[in-house]
Every structure is written in structure tokens, then in C-alpha cells.
Amino acid sequence: MEGWDSNTRETVRKIPLLTINAGPRDGEEWGKRLKEELKALIGFVQSNKATDNDWFQISPADKTGTKWKGKCWYVHNLLKYEFDLQFEIPVTYPSTAPELELPELDGKTSKMYRGGKICLTIHFKPLWAKNAPHFGIAHAICLGLGPWMAAEIPYLIDQGVVVHKDNQAK
């Protein structure tokens, strides 16, 4: 975990690790896995709340829990920039990490694949592969989305690519 800052590392350590190695096609095992995923997310959210560092909100979009939707936000210069967040659990999950999407930023930055999928760092995939199946959705948000937003959003704001919603009206 050399590529992350100390806060991130500290936060990751607080997220409970998952034990069940099952994907969406594994039936009941996936249900167990989904429960662990929810527990991990609850722990991650509580941890963020406790540290006054709440920066996303997410919930399953279907009953199987393979699609997820929600919001994430970033405070910059006392302005809160909020973006839609969505992703699907891949079939090869948990060996493959989910691809997190910010559809509003699609085409606005080079650090993003088509469809608004964020481009994770070169450290993420090895780390994920190394820790699979113990890493889950919470880990992907913490280690993937969080650093990406911290790096890209201020830049995009400064570039004027991203404009606060209050200023958009102007």
C-alpha cells in the first residue's frame, strides 16, 4: 500500500475484511458475500462519520445486489461538489474489482474510461489481486474512488471543467 496516503491507509485498516469468495453467479454464496459487503460498507460509513469524513452515499440498485447507485462529493474551497456514482459487480467478482463510474464527468477528463469509468492507479489492481477475495466494495471505494477524486476534482475545478452547481446557474 505504498501508493496511498496515510489517512487512506488508516481508513482501510478499519474496514472489515471479507471472507467469502463468491461472485454474483454463486447463488447463496453470493448472498453471504453480499451480507459481508454490506457489513463492510456499514463499518466504512460509520468510520467516516466518526471522523467527520463522510463523502459518499450508496445503496444496491437491484435485489441481487449486482448494481449499485449513489452519490459522492468533494469539498473544495468550502464548496461541495457532488457527483452521481454507479457501478456493477462483475461476473468475476471478487477476483476482479468493480469499475466505478461517475457519469457526469464522462469526457471531461483523460483519467477516465468511456462511460465515466474512473481510471484507477497502477497500484490498485495489484493490491486488489493480492487481497482478493478479502477486499470488497468498501475497499474499492476507499482505495479507488477516494484518491481519484482527491487528485482529479481540484484539478478539474481549477480548469473550469467542473463548476459548482450554484455557479452553473450564473
Added chain:
Amino acid sequence: MDDELLALLQGLNEAQQASSAVRLGERNIIELVNKLQELGLTEKLIYTSDGREYLTEEQLRKEVRQQVVKSGGRVAVVDLPTLLSVDLSHCERQAAQITANEVDRFQMIEGEMISPKYFDGLAGELSELLQEVGKVEVADLAVRFNLSAEVLTNGIQARLGSQLEGRFESGQLYTPNYVARLTSQLRGALRAASAPISLATLATVALGGKNVASNSLVMSILEDLVQTNIATGQLKSGIWIPSIYGQAQSQGLASFFKQNGHITYAHAKKLGMPKPAEGLTARYPGGRALATSFVGEALIQEADAAVQEVLASATWCDLRMTLPPALTSEDVVELLKHCPSAQPPPASKTEPGGVTIVQEVYVVSGGFMQQCRAHAEAVGREVAAQASAAPAPSGKPSAAVTQEAPAAASSGHDSDEEFRKGGKKGGKKGGKKGGSGAPPPREPSPEPLPTKAEAKGGKKGSKGGKASKAPAGGGGGEGGKKGKAGGGAGKAGGAEESTGPSAEDLAAALEAKFEDLAEMVGDDGESLAQALATQVYPATLKAYATARRAVFSAGAEARRRRRDHEASATFLRRRNRRLPAAIHRCRCRQSVAEDGGGLPSASPHPTDAHRLLAAIPRESAAMVAKVNDATQGTSLGAQSITQLIDLVQEGAEEEGLRLKLLDKKVEKAMLQQHGAALQAQLAAAEAPSDALSLAIPLIISQVHRSAVSVPGRAIAQVVKALKGVVPDSVQSFLEDYNSSVVKHLTAQDATQLKTLQSKLPQLKAVAASPTTEI
């Protein structure tokens, strides 16, 4: 979807819906705090160097105080930033404020905050150290505790006697036992000293030979001991003088003075009296302070008694024999001033009844002086009698007596001009000799030829004699200011003459009469007899002069009778003018001194002499004729000359004239003058005969050192006589020239004259240097 899953979803939802705990970040807090400070809502805050804490100045001061106490009462300000994580500038500011406000609790010393408790602990540690090693140097402590010596010294001195037992002396700490032991040793040494000793030496001796002069503790203890009078004595310039030594010195001085009746100042100084004259006078009021000694009353009385004895017995005594030998001559002189009997009478110290101090140490009574004076006068009379009785060559010794008397000086008015000139020169010469200050040892001259010059010399000599307290007319020459000008009557006129007995003779006579005088020799080598002779010498001379004057008076009466026979003063002048012409020929041979430098005139022709003789009165004619015969008929031999001079002098005496005695030096001067005159005349002469008549006397004056007058007919004889004296070539040249001149004069040959004139320069050259070959 089972219940568990729903519950979890519900839980997630709840968790996300739950509000976040309000938690400000560090950055926000920093910004908030800065904002508050900018707004002045909080007091000034200091943040730690790690940036995690804010603290107020009061808190920092509190922490600084705690840190000082925690560090054992001493902490360096530069260490505070590390210890308190606060910037150095804040630490320094608060430390300075603390030390300024709490002086009694904290001190800022050389960048360190030190509390008094630190020095308390230091004193305790030092106390233990002192007990172990006995003495400790502050320098070592300063190095050990990393403090300056001054700070350490102040801290130690403030706690000496309370928290630190010991003695602090010049940078060293000593235990009380050490100081007590040292004090005991030095006290013992001080009390044991019996002679003056420097404190450094005393300390060195007392402490077993260690050189402790530089140890101020030792010196301090010594000074304390001296001041507390533990040992009796005095400390002067670092020298300890025990009382016992002073007492011994005082006793020794008193004992010496009591035993000897006197003490020299040098001895008194040795015995510890720095100003002996004042000290002894104050101590012994009856004594007298002399030049180099102090004498007691007894010694003065003893000397006075000796003087009285001398007076009573009309003798003399040497006070040095009576007084202690330590007294110098100066002391004796001063001592005599304090003797009542030795005080000279107001009028004169040589009055009968008084005493005379001779050579500063001999006390001679007036009676003895009278005896000496009487004997001296007797000697003077005796010598005068001998001088008068002695057969003088002139046969008229009384004439000399006549002129040496001062009263007779004016009697020379009848002398001729020649005598007056010679007299002046003689007087000058006599004056010079008289001015040499030599005593006048005068033997009666066997050949006195008194002149006026002699009389003048005598007169001037009398002035010199007055200056030196010699009797008038006593022959002068005893020195004095006037003696230089004319004190030498003895040599006046260039002739020996009698002035009476010399002082040496008189001293010898006194020694012969008073035998004990001969043994007494003064400090200057002069015997008592000589000193007495000097005292009574004037009386001797006076007696001598009186006696000689008496003899002269007898002869003068006879001369005066003869003069009465003279016809008139006019005739006397004529006679006096012609008589020298008659006797001139012999005098020219003998001396030119009387002539005043001129060439002697030509001798009178025999016929002229006879004519002159006819004009001379009968009384004198016989003598003059006798002289004339002698000069005419006698060849100029030495014996004849002497006889001729005697004859002339005898004649002159009978005529009442005085002939001056020859003076070699005057003669020499006159000879030179004569030769120079001849030379000048020769150079100007053009006639061969004149040149020859000048050249021959010139040659004679050069080779024989005599001034002669050579008549023309005597030239041939004189030239012959020059053979062997001058080179043969010169002699033959002169003979040839003379014969040529004779021929020329007889024949009046003109050719001969030319020849002679051609040889004239050679003749002049020969005359200039006759001893040179031609």
C-alpha cells in the same frame, strides 16, 4: 431476500443517514486560532515547534520554572527549546522575564537559568569534596561544574560558614583543620623569630622549606597573626621584626654608648636606629650630634679637660689621642666647638690664653704659640744676620737688603732708564713666579744686585702677601690673587736674592726646638711643625726683614754721606750719563739686557775717553780711569771680564748706582731681538763694509749665542776666531770678503766694489745660516 440482508441494508441506510460527528481538522483549527488572534479575541498564543500545541506565555513560564526545578536548579536556555518544544526566542524571552521578576529564585548566569538551590546543592557537594581532599581550587571547580570562577566564587562565599565549612582564600577552599594547622605553624614561627625576617622566608621555613611565598593564604594568616598581636613585633615592608630584636638592639645601642661615650651613626644604624642624629639627641639630651658620630657629655668634658690642660701647661695636644679613634677629623672639629675652653676669644683665636686649632685636630695653647713665634723670630733674625755677614761677590750685601725692604722701594728714583726698563721686565717675571703659589724658600743671595725692578717686585709681592695674610714686605710669593701679578720679589730682576728663611727651614727649626712636634703628622701629610711654621712664618719674615733693614740702614747712612759731597744735581746727571759710556764696552760683552734691545753704540775712542775722564770729578775720576784702563788694555778673557765687572760694580756702588744682575732669559730674548735687528739692518745694507760689520755680529750671535759689538778693525780677528766654529768654506769666504773690503776701503777700487757687491747676497746668506757649507 432474507431478513438479515434486509437488516443489513437497513443498517447501511441508517449509517449513511446518520449525521457526522462534528470534527474539525487541524488545518481548520489552525485557521480558526489564527482568525481569533487576528481579531484579538484571545491572548497571544505560542505554538510548539512540532505544531501540535498552542500554549500561552504564562503556561510557557510555568513550564520553564518546572523545567529548571526538574533539571536540578540549573538549565541552559538553549536546552529549553528541546525540552519544551518551543522556539528558542520564546524560551529566551520568558526566561529573561522570569529571572527579572524573580531575582531571589532564579538567576540568569551566562545563558543558564540557575536557582539558588543549585548552589545549595553545590555547596553540599563541595563540603563533601573538601573533607576528602583538604583543599580545592576554584579553577578546578569551575572546570568541573562548567561555571565561571567568578560565579562560583560568589556562590561559595555566600554559603561559607553556613552550608560550607572551610576558608576561602584567593581562589582556594581550605578546610578549617587545614587552616588551623597552618595558623599554628606560622604562629610558632613568628614567636620563634629572634631577628628580622621576611614573611616569605619565615613561611618557607615554617612550612618545611616549601616555597609558599605566592600562597596568599599563608600571607593572609601571617598578616592576621601580626594584626592580632599574637606575636609581638612589627611588620615593616614585609619584614617581620620581633620585639625582642628591637629590644636587643636598643639595649645594645645603650650599652655601647654607655661604655664608650660615643657612637657612630653607622653603628647606630646597624643597631636599628634609622635617623641616629635625631634619635640619639632625643634619647640623650646631654650629648652632641657631630658629623659622623654622637658623643656623650662625658666625652665633651673629657675633651674640654684636655684643652684646659693644654692651656694650663702652655703646650699642645693631639685631640685624636684623647678622643676615641672612631671620631673623624670633622667630628673633632665639631666637638671642639662644644668645648667651652676651646672657644676662641672674640678678637683673635691666637691670643695668649686662648687656643689655636691647628690642622683641625691639634689644640695648641696661646702660650705655646707665643713660644713658637718667639723662636721663629729668633730664627729670622739669625738668618738675617747670616745673610748680612755672608761675603757677597759684590761686597755690598747691604744693598740687597735696602731694596728688598718695602720702604726702600721708593728709593730707586735715582736709577737710570736702563734700570727702569729692566726692572719692569724683571718685575713681570717675578710676578709670574710669585703667582705659582710656591712657598718662598729663599736663600740669601751670594750675589745680590738690587735694582728698582727688584724693589717693584717686592712692592707687588707685598700686595700678594697681604692677600695671603703674609706680612707686608715679607717677600710675597705665598700665593694669592695679587701674588700672580707681582708676588715674586725673589726672582725680580732675573737674579737670586735673599728673602729670609723658608717655611721648611722654620719647620725644621721648630722641630729641632720642640722635638715632639716632628712625630705629629696630620691627615694631609703635613706635620704639625710645618703647620705651626706656616702660622708663625709671617713673624719670621717680619723679623728677618726688620733685621735686614737695620743692616741696610747702616750702609745707607754711609752712602748718604758720600752723596752729600756731590757738587750739584746737574753734574750728577752728566756724570751719570757719561759714566755708563765709559763702562759700556765691558757691559756690551757681558749682557744686552740693560740696553733695551738696541745695538750697543760704538765704544768711545781712547781720546774721547780721556776727554770724558777730564770732565769727571776727582772723587770718581780715579775709579773711572781704572776701569777705562782695564777695558783698553785688557784682552777680553773670561777672568778679566769677571774682574772688570767686579771693578765696574765696585765703582758703581761707590757712586751710589745700582747695576742690574744679568737674567739669562731676558738675555736670550734680547739676543733674539738683537739678532732680528741685525738681520733687518743687514737685509737693508747695500754697502759691503756695512754689510760685513753687521754680518759678523750676526754670525757671532748665532754661533756663540752672545750679542757683541765688533769694531771694524777687530773684524779680521773675529773672523779668525770663527775657525772651527763655522765650516771652513764659510770661514774662508768671510776672510776673503773682509780682505776685499779692506782693500776697497784703502784703494777705493771701483772694480773691487763691484766684486764685493756681487758677493753681497752670498754674504747675507752666510750671515743667515753660518753653519751651512757654501
